[in-house]
Amino acid sequence: MPVVERSARRWLRSTVAVFLKDWRSELRTRYAISALGMFVVTTLSMIMFSLAGETPSLEVLAGMLWVVIFFAAMSGLSRTFVTEEERGTSMTLQLQAPPSAVYFGKLLFNLVLGAGLTLLTVVLYAVFITGFVVTSYGVFAAAIVLGSIGLSAASTIIAAIIARANTKGTLYPVLSFPILLPVLMTAIRATRMACEGTTWTDAGGEFQVLISYIVVVVTASYMLFEYIWKD
């Protein structure tokens, strides 16, 4: 077998192994899943309390959906790196897998976690928040999916950074928010468009922004990850 092909396969196996390690560990401890789930439930019930039966405009509702998603993500998406640091296993991992495999494995883990979190939020939101009506389902699905991917992608590299800093928890939203603003604002606009019934062609610009954001963030993270990961 040619060397290149063999090492590509090894790399892929390693990346999947990083993902599976985190996934199994998460299933055993349920730390991030329960934190994320409880966060979504708590925030949504608070929103419902404060709305007190009123129905705000679609603009406000579309924005609030992403507020819930953002803060829930901030409560759980840093776990994948922070636990390694807390348990002292990051060096173990460094000695076993190349940095790129670690990055993509953990990115995959956060993408799955982020997708689950967004899905949960959207479902609960649709069920419990009256007045939240989606007209263009395709546009809505694309906004949610791309927004979720962008959110997880940027959160992953910031998580890698804060895991190395001393104050892990408090710094995470502070560092993430400015980086995430382009995604959040675009996703909020696209969601609003979906509620208002905008067609694909009209929302195309938002999706272009989201897709290019994802490409840029993942590429930059991949190139910079080794510097953060190595002591």
Place this chain on the structure above:
Amino acid sequence: MVWRILLGILLTLVIIAAFAFPIVPAPTSLFEFPLIPGLEEKARIIFFHVPTAWLSVMAFFTGMFYGIRYLRKRDIRDDLRSSAAAGLGLMFCILATVTGMIWAKFNWGSFWNWDPRETSIFVLLLIYGAYFALRSAVEVEEKRATLSAVYSIIAAVTVPFFVFIMPRIMTGLHPGAAGDPEGAGPVIEFKMSGGMRMVFFTSLFAFTLLYIWMFTLRVRAALLEYHHQSKG
């Protein structure tokens, strides 16, 4: 030394010209500014507001440049340069925000309107804040240098969406934004007279020189402190 005196003279001239040149409907000489509908006397802010905004962006990229150099060469002095630039950037960013807010109060009626350019400068301000929060949270110097360099690069590749692209494509209140009844595009190209343009570019040039001077001073101070501490 000579250039610093020249810089002083240049800045004085800019300040005098910016405030003293009359604004007339049809400027005939270099010493008159045109009357721009909707801006009138308030147009004079452009000579100070725009250079500070420009410098806050430039300082950001200077900081990133030295951050990249640190990652390549691992010379801690590059990190000192990087944080010196960021410190100046934060200052100019605050100045641009405050001058913009004051102008907005008189032109648009309130201090803050979430105009796309206001959003841009706000995001830049947040990034500077986050950058310094990160720096203060890491005690080991080398790690602090690496992490803040990486953060500034990540910010630099994502945020131009805001600072450069979005204000141009989005409708806004800001002069020169899409939706401006006078037409979209850089204000300098279509609204300024020759005299106004001259003062504007002189101001931009003088402020840039001022920035370079402040930057080299800060770097020199930081390096002196560094060498002093390394010896002691």
Place this chain on the structure above:
Amino acid sequence: MALRVRGDSLRHAFNRKVIFRDVSFDVTARRSLMVAGRNGAGKSTLIKILCGVLSPTAGTVTIDADDTGDSFAVQRRIGLVAPYLQVYEEFSALENLHMSMTLRGAVPEDARARQLLERVALDPNRTDPVRGFSSGMKQRLKYAMALIHRPPVLVLDEPMSNLDADGIAIVRGIMQEHLQEGIVVVATNDRSDLAAPDMEVDLNARR
């Protein structure tokens, strides 16, 4: 390519303090290297640099080994046992070993894992979560983890910590066996850990 580990004028500074400078060594196959020095002299720092998980402030570490220098080269060449190196405690000993193989991009070999667990006398506990292990058992598991991928270079920081007499005997056996073909690097305060090192780096003299 003949197995060889070289350190060339290594220097490490940390928060403007020099930990050590001018550290050089050159070890070839079937030889052992002892890294000695007081607490805080930088033994663990040098070990981390040697293993490629920490970049030195100046100088280079070169490892010549008989493999293709792909992206896994560093991960394949070094087996490390150190007090600051932890295993995943929510998994069992066997799972940790399997994960270690797949993380290196290899297909897990159960026989190899079992064989090593027997070597470090942990086979009866192989399916228990590591969380419940005693510190001596964890230390023995770290040896299995370090050897699972057949690394040519075995690096041991405080090799005997937490071990009882039986454990020490096992580790001595492992070191001896490894010196048949590979390189052993030991960082310690206790000279009895490595009876007759072929080479020594004394970090006390390298401030």
